Amino acid sequence: MDSINDKQLIRLLQKGDRNAPATFVDRFGGRVHALARRYTRTEADAEDLTQEIFVDIFRGIHKFRGEAALSTWVYRVALNHCLKHRERRKDEGLPLDDERMHADERSDPLRHATQAELAGRVEAALATLTPEHREVVVLHELHGLTYGECANLLEIPVGTVKSRLSNAFRRLRTRLQSYLAETEPDALPGRGAAEGLTLLRADAGGEAR
Amino acid sequence: MNRSEHDTLRGGTPPSPPCAAGERFSPDLKAYLDHELPPLRRLAVARHLAGCAACREEIQAMSEIVTDLRKVGEAEETALSASLRQRLIETAALVPPREEPRPALRRAQPWLMFGSATVAAVVLFAVVFPRWEEMRPEMVRTEAPAAEGRKAPADEPAPLSVIAPASAPTAQRKSGAAAEAETDGAAPVLGRVPRPAAPAKAASPMRAAREPGESPRVSAEAQQRALKTNEVAAVTPRAAAPDVQALSPRKDEFGAATSSRAAEPATDLSAARSTERLMDAANRPIESEAGRRQEMARAGNAPGGAGAPGGVPAAPAPAAAPSGGAGAGGGFGAGGFGGTLFYAAPMSTTRLALDVDRLDASRARVDEIMKEVGGLVASEAPRGLAAAAATDGETQGRTSELTLQVPADQFNEVMDRLRALGDVTPETEAQFRNAATAAVAAQTAKSTRAPGGSAAAPPSEGGSRGAAAPAAAPARVGSGGAGPGGGSPPNPAAAEKEKKAEATPEFSRTKAAASLRTIWLTLREKKPEPAKPAEKAP
Numbered sequence: 001m002d003s004i005n006d007k008q009l010i011r012l013l014q015k016g017d018r019n020a021p022a023t024f025v026d027r028f029g030g031r032v033h034a035l036a037r038r039y040t041r042t043e044a045d046a047e048d049l050t051q052e053i054f055v056d057i058f059r060g061i062h063k064f065r066g067e068a069a070l071s072t073w074v075y076r077v078a079l080n081h082c083l084k085h086r087e088r089r090k091d092e093g094l095p096l097d098d099e100r101m102h103a104d105e106r107s108d109p110l111r112h113a114t115q116a117e118l119a120g121r122v123e124a125a126l127a128t129l130t131p132e133h134r135e136v137v138v139l140h141e142l143h144g145l146t147y148g149e150c151a152n153l154l155e156i157p158v159g160t161v162k163s164r165l166s167n168a169f170r171r172l173r174t175r176l177q178s179y180l181a182e183t184e185p186d187a188l189p190g191r192g193a194a195e196g197l198t199l200l201r202a203d204a205g206g207e208a209r
Numbered sequence: 210m211n212r213s214e215h216d217t218l219r220g221g222t223p224p225s226p227p228c229a230a231g232e233r234f235s236p237d238l239k240a241y242l243d244h245e246l247p248p249l250r251r252l253a254v255a256r257h258l259a260g261c262a263a264c265r266e267e268i269q270a271m272s273e274i275v276t277d278l279r280k281v282g283e284a285e286e287t288a289l290s291a292s293l294r295q296r297l298i299e300t301a302a303l304v305p306p307r308e309e310p311r312p313a314l315r316r317a318q319p320w321l322m323f324g325s326a327t328v329a330a331v332v333l334f335a336v337v338f339p340r341w342e343e344m345r346p347e348m349v350r351t352e353a354p355a356a357e358g359r360k361a362p363a364d365e366p367a368p369l370s371v372i373a374p375a376s377a378p379t380a381q382r383k384s385g386a387a388a389e390a391e392t393d394g395a396a397p398v399l400g401r402v403p404r405p406a407a408p409a410k411a412a413s414p415m416r417a418a419r420e421p422g423e424s425p426r427v428s429a430e431a432q433q434r435a436l437k438t439n440e441v442a443a444v445t446p447r448a449a450a451p452d453v454q455a456l457s458p459r460k461d462e463f464g465a466a467t468s469s470r471a472a473e474p475a476t477d478l479s480a481a482r483s484t485e486r487l488m489d490a491a492n493r494p495i496e497s498e499a500g501r502r503q504e505m506a507r508a509g510n511a512p513g514g515a516g517a518p519g520g521v522p523a524a525p526a527p528a529a530a531p532s533g534g535a536g537a538g539g540g541f542g543a544g545g546f547g548g549t550l551f552y553a554a555p556m557s558t559t560r561l562a563l564d565v566d567r568l569d570a571s572r573a574r575v576d577e578i579m580k581e582v583g584g585l586v587a588s589e590a591p592r593g594l595a596a597a598a599a600t601d602g603e604t605q606g607r608t609s610e611l612t613l614q615v616p617a618d619q620f621n622e623v624m625d626r627l628r629a630l631g632d633v634t635p636e637t638e639a640q641f642r643n644a645a646t647a648a649v650a651a652q653t654a655k656s657t658r659a660p661g662g663s664a665a666a667p668p669s670e671g672g673s674r675g676a677a678a679p680a681a682a683p684a685r686v687g688s689g690g691a692g693p694g695g696g697s698p699p700n701p702a703a704a705e706k707e708k709k710a711e712a713t714p715e716f717s718r719t720k721a722a723a724s725l726r727t728i729w730l731t732l733r734e735k736k737p738e739p740a741k742p743a744e745k746a747p
Contacts, residue, residue, distance in 0.1 A: 169274060176277075
């Protein structure tokens with residue numbers, strides 16, 4: 001069942017196959033839940049939102065004709081719900097930029113301290129972005145969507161995706177650097193990327209030859 | 210991102226001077242990193258990066274942030290808790306499956322198609338018919354006396370079926386006839402015998418049709434007849450002129466006139482016109498290579514002008530000996546577009562595609578190799594939903610596309626080690642050999658020509674690209690993209706040029722790039738099907 005492709009899965013879901021929902025949930029549940037968590041403050045909220053999204057997905061799957069990739073469609077449904085959720089919270093008067101859950105709550109899947117620290121640092125930097133910029137960064141970097149997929153999903157031109165990402169990264173860079181300036185640097189041994197960088201700096205980029 | 214890397218950026222090395230090009234490139238750096246730029250822009254950015262330390266630094270910092278974000282993303286996307294999973298699965302049961310009725314549009318489609326076909330036919334008729342009269346002025350002109358001589362053409366038994374095939378054999382095909390007729394008139398534009406353009410020009414089609422008085426009636430009658438016989442589009446103009454064939458002996462008269470007009474000094478440099486001239490110049494028997502080059506440069510408008518530094522100095526050198534197809538082509542390539550770096554850019558990259566057993570393991574191994582040789586994974590292709598979907602699909606395994614930058618002196622070793630990771634796909638095998646030849650040649654040139662530095666001019670490695678034979682690659686080393694013919698090393702003029710080129714600051718700037726080589730590596734996971742490995746095993 002796990003080995004079937006998206007098209008077959010859609011067909012099974014549309015026919016009402018008993019095992020298809022489980023396969024579908026296993027395939028997309030993690031990604032949708034991860035997205036939902038970004039727009040909610042507590043794990044309980046995130047689970048409710050995820051369920052809301054899946055109700056809509058299962059309801060709408062019969063209308064899905066495969067014009068777009070299944071994953072793009074799933075993301076669209078999910079993102080619509082997430083944005084609606086954000087609107088609801090705005091109406092309730094909750095601060096928008098506090099979407100991120102507390103780092104300790106978010107980072108429980110990160111077992112290692114270094115990873116937890118990394119996550120905390122990255123989350124803090126992401127929190128400084130505007131919602132639009134953060135959206136693009138999350139979809140492109142964390143969820144691996146291409147520019148075209150982001151544009152399609154957010155209904156904005158690809159050029160806008162490009163410029164938002166560019167601006168967001170400039171901001172992230174300043175933010176992360178100032179973070180590093182505040183903390184004590186560890187001494188890390190060896191060559192590797194740092195030396196590669198020196199190499200890059202000394203020579204011109206190879207591709208331009 | 211590693212802290213140490215940031216420290217390197219912050220304080221470990223002196224900060225690079227700010228980017229001179231400023232805002233022109235920095236908005237594109239992220240997209241460059243993500244492989245999301247169109248090819249030309251990508252080359253432009255790559256070229257800029259070669260000379261701008263500040264932007265390279267920025268791109269490096271970005272790639273570190275990307276690494277961090279992806280790590281967080283991977284950690285975030287964990288399996289669902291059992292309870293939530295169960296909840297979601299049960300959700301499906303709450304929503305009863307219902308069959309959507311088929312959209313009504315489906316059933317309406319045949320009608321839609323019929324309707325659009327009708328519209329298309331009407332439009333075609335409207336477009337072609339007036340143009341037809343314009344296109345065959347001599348025919349319109351002759352039809353009046355012909356009609357008069359016969360008194361009443363309408364009374365004739367109307368030999369439509371005879372006339373139409375005589376002028377255009379396919380005219381009887383109803384739908385195709387219109388298009389056929391149009392090309393029939395337009396095709397000879399490429400011209401055979403130039404004929405005096407004057408008569409055709411003088412007879413303006415509209416005037417010719419109206420002045421003789423009777424002709425409008427004639428053509429109206431002809432139209433009626435045509436409609437009766439359902440030969441709608443193409444037959445009409447021909448029908449009224451049974452003697453056209455006799456009166457205008459050459460079917461392509463109008464075409465010839467057009468071509469003679471085209472031969473007039475072109476005041477507008479339309480793209481088509483200049484292409485025509487370009488082809489013309491290319492096809493003409495070679496009188497002097499130099500003249501031909503100039504002609505070509507003139508024909509290929511703006512870029513050609515920019516290419517003058519490449520093309521014009523080439524003129525005196527090979528005046529006597531046309532150096533063969535490859536040489537001339539190379540010369541034009543460099544001269545016509547002027548940018549030696551620009552053209553050279555994609556050539557120095559080597560593509561390598563491998564079928565690997567386990568993608569993750571191989572990907573990790575690439576990292577190790579890069580670490581050992583002091584290279585870098587400069588960027589990784591966007592993962593994308595499509596790529597993720599492919600893992601679920603039946604046709605394709607997962608792939609990973611990497612851009613590696615390795616020190617040139619380690620290039621061969623790296624390539625060997627990378628090849629060991631999997632099976633080199635046959636299509637990249639040949640290219641790999643060429644690239645290796647070029648690299649070896651570059652190294653030899655480096656060691657023989659300049660003891661201290663890296664003198665091998667990077668553009669010279671263009672030999673690794675498709676058309677150039679591997680044997681030509683060593684010969685090109687050092688001659689540089691700026692070389693005129695590209696393929697004639699013993700030419701003293703070329704050698705001189707090379708020296709000059711080396712002296713120019715722009716050229717020496719690119720020398721620094723010679724110590725890095727780029728590899729575009731594609732790792733493709735093999736499908737664990739039993740059939741395929743069995744095939745591949747022997």
